[in-house]
Amino acid sequence: MRHERTSHDAVVSLPEPGTLRIGPAPHGQGRPGLVPITVTFTVAAGLAAAAGVVLFGWHAVRVLAISVSVALLVESLFNAMKGRSPSWSESHALLIGLLFACTLPPTVSWRVVVAGSFITVIVGEALSGGVGNYLWHPVALGRVAVQMLFHRELSPEHWPVLGPGHLVWGNLGRAAEMPRPGGRSSHPLPQDAEAWLVSRTDDLLRTALPTAPGAPADGLTAFVRDLAPSWWDTISGAAGGGVGEACVAALLVAAGLLIWRGFLRWPMAATAIVVAGAAAAVLPARVQTPDGMVASCTVPGLALRDGLPVGIAYVLYHLTAGGLPLVGLLLAPDPSSSPLTSRGHLMFGAIIGLLTILLRVEAGLPAAAYWALLAANTLVPTINRLTRRRVFGT
């Protein structure tokens, strides 16, 4: 015999007077709050950082641990000084500590990490009014500050990356130079070596390119054929870079997570990529002539060599090089330092893409993407005013 479910019978009495909760709508519904947003961003940054740990081993763990603990410590101390109880801002400090570590080279000394993390949290966030009020992204601010303070340490000529067979557990200190620039990370490592020393694509692109004798377009061919790492290395991160900058694939997965949760407006990332690509294709690339002079290759995006579109390859290297993927996909969507509306985000992405390439190609600036983000952040109030929505019927 089937038993009736009793839970559907009225067994609960009506609420006592005064026990009902009142308050404005929404009732029992709503989008994710601040903590889920911070957690999602932290998971996304964690993906990039995890890729860094795989590529750089315990050196990356060291940078991440120092940066995060300094950020948490400083934030807690600041909160204690201001007499605030521990709150959601600590989880945000963890996030920016993590993101800041992602921008650093894995072999950087601990002083740089401590100083940078301190600047990021105190100057970038706490003194700028905290979440919701800061104009510049704290991580970009901290990165640019340490770039100026410790220029030599942050712009090494060669960036190490663990070789095949030594991922995660290898030692970056035992690195061997690539037999020739642009070598592939899949080359067999010399005896005793556990890592390769590679030249960063970013550095190759911002300094003058060498050229084979002939037309300036040959410089691009030489770059794509001899200097640049292979595509697989570029995407997987074996081409070297910062802890979280190197692995483009991990950044793309992280961006997918943010888009899925609705925290990255995909048109912004798309405009940043498209505008950066267009700028790289149009801005003249500097190449060296055989007599040691610097010539420029106009409209490098259209360069063809033996029917192969080397120009397009050159543009694609620009898009994946340096801090641009990290900035465009993980730092720019930060709610506080980005514009308010979707249209504002389009302009914001375009500015980041354009300035990154401009600063990299024309000014030869290291950490160009972070400078570009700072400049775009500075323009956010203007963008907000320009893109303020028109109220219906006005």
Added chain:
Amino acid sequence: MTSVLQQVFGRGGGFRGGIFLPPRRETTAGMPVQSLPPPSFLCVPLQYDDGPPATPCVEVGDRVRGGDRIGRADSPDAVDVHAPLAGRITALVRVDSARRTDIPAMRLEISPDQAEQPPTPLRVPDDWDGPGLDELVQAAEAGGVTDDRASPAGLAALLAETHRRGVRHVIINALPGEPMLTAGAVLLDDHLDAIVRLAGWIGMAVGAEHTWLAVDRADGARLRRCRIAARRVPLGRTRRTRMPAPQETHRAAPVAGATVRLAPLANKYPQHVPVVLAASIVGVETPPGGTTLDVGVLVLEARTMVDLATALAWAGHEPVPMTHRVVTVTGPAVARPGHYRIPVGTRFEDVLRHVGLRQAVRRVVDGGPLTGRALGHLDVVVTKHTSGVLALDRATDRVPEPGPCVRCGWCQDDCPVGLDPQALLDLAERGDVTAATAWHPRACVECGLCSYVCPAQLPLAEGVARLKRAVSCK
């Protein structure tokens, strides 16, 4: 997955802003309308919404039958009040509704031997030419018919004003609207023919060029049935009739406004708000503080058609005034959720007692989850405006913990009319009404979306609404 794709690619859909709410399986979807057994007494409110109260036209101690007029509208903004059930008037009292406190009402002791009245089935005869404007206005006036979202809310005054000012478009809203409130969809299913035909007649009566039925384009089955119903409008007035029979053209030439066209719209919240409907279908923008009548559009709810059809007289149908309200009673704490036909003036306590509770209730809401009002006590009565009764338990009631604004811009991005709710909340907190005027808070349609999307859980919609009232009063 659909929702993700909609989120990523689904912008647009007729108007800028708005969001696709996460899809949900409604517990009450498709449930038939049931009657609520008569409670021992009713407190029938004499005042509807912001209008003036009706004057009592029966004495305390009088016996009334169901449908008798007990309150007479003296001014055009007021609406007539009728006794929902037979009984005896025992007192003039003051009650609270969800939207207003301390409104005059009549306490009606219900005769205990009263049989439950089954709702009258609406079968509009096929050969009926339909009522003219006078007939419609008279029926709406005599039946005390109201429309939820219109202003003025009394349908008679609204139709008269519409005719006086003239409109080009009439839009009948049959969109699902807020989540959890499914009564509108059931009424649409039950009375589709009556709704479509009445829509055509109203369009004709007020002299509109186009009459639209706004339906959810994602709901394929309902869309198809609406299309069939719109084609069935007799007298060769449908646009789709390619070759009308000769005698039909002779009987009545195609008349503008009689054709009911379907407007299949994406169910992006808040598509169902009149201002947004006028913008998506007609492409006109209502100025702040105005109604859609200012731009030549009359927007009515589909369920108002049902009430109006009930209040009309035709062969074999006695006019019945609007005395009941079909309400979605749902929520995790409700033991028997469903659609209930509730007499106006029933206290929420009686409603909840009948549907039963299976969890301790933490919050009772009049209306939907996004715009409804939480009640402080259960002596509040059901009015002609009540569309839903939600009872939330401890687990589902989300207590907002307002945090700092992170300037994510979601409120501004998703606002259907382009307001900046966060700036307006700042102004509301400062009480700066003069400065707020430049930000047009009167354009707010009170859809509650800004509060819904705010990650800091700020009471944005409440702040903007407060400012809207302050600016309107200035």
